[in-house]
Amino acid sequence: MLNIVVIDGQGGGLGKSIISKLRTEFSNEINITSLGTNSHAAKAMLKAGANSSYFGDEYITNYIDKNDISCLIAPIGILCTGGLNNEVTPNLSEAVFKKECTKYIIPLRKHGFYIPGTTSLEIKDILNEIIYDIKNAKN
Template sequence: MIIAVIDGMGGGIGAQIVSSLREDLPTYIDIYALGTNSIATSAMMKAHANKGATGENAIVVSSKRANIIVAPISVTIPNSMMGEVTFKISEAVADSEALKILLPIMPENIELVGLENKPLALLIKDTIKVIKREFNIK
C-alpha cells in the first residue's frame, strides 16, 4: 500500500502527517513524500517517509500509483500555496483513483462552512482513523 503525502512551502504540515502515519501504521505501508518544492520534500523525508520526490511531474506520476493521498485541501486549488500548486497538480490529485483525505487547511481567501475547527494534531488523528477503517488495518 502506498500513502502519498503532498505538501508545499516549508513542509511542516506534511512532516507532521508523515511522522504520525509512520508512528501509528504498520511498517509495510510505504509513505511517499511529495513536495511542491525541495524544502517540503526534505522536511517530510526527515519525518521518515520511505521515498520522496519533488515537483509537478513527480506529484502527477505518483498520484496515479498511490492508494491514499493525504494533503491539505489546497492541493486541489490551482495557484494555492503561493502559486506552488499548478493546474496539473490539482488535476492529478482530483483525478487520482486513490482515496483522498484532505485536511481543511485553506488559503486565506477561502472559507469552508460547516466544518469543525480542529487543531492539526486532531485532524491527523482523524486521518489515521479513516485509513485504518477503510483498509482494515489494526
C-alpha cells in the same frame, strides 16, 4: 501494503506532522511517499519518515498518474491552481483531483477558503480522524 501519499509545499511542516503521525501509528506496515511542490518540502517530509520523496510538478504528476495509491493526504490548496502560495500548477491540481483513491483534504483556513464546521478543529484532531479511517480501511 498500503501506499500512502502525502503532498505538501512551502516548508513541508504540515507534511512532516502527517508523516510523523503515520509512522507512530503504523511503523513500517505502510509505504509513505512524500511529494513536495519544492525541494525543501520534499526533504522535510523524507526526514520525517517517508520511504521515498519526489518534488516538482513533473515528478509529482507522473507519480500520481503511474502508481497505485491507497490514499492521498494534502492541504486543501492542492486542489486549486495557484494554491500553496502559487506552487500548485494546473497539471498538479488536475492529477490529484482525477486520481482514483481516497483523498484526505486538510481544511486549512487560508487563501480565502472557509469550510463551515471546521473552525474548532485542530490539526491533531483532523490527523486522528484520518488515522482512524485508514485503520478501518486497512482491515
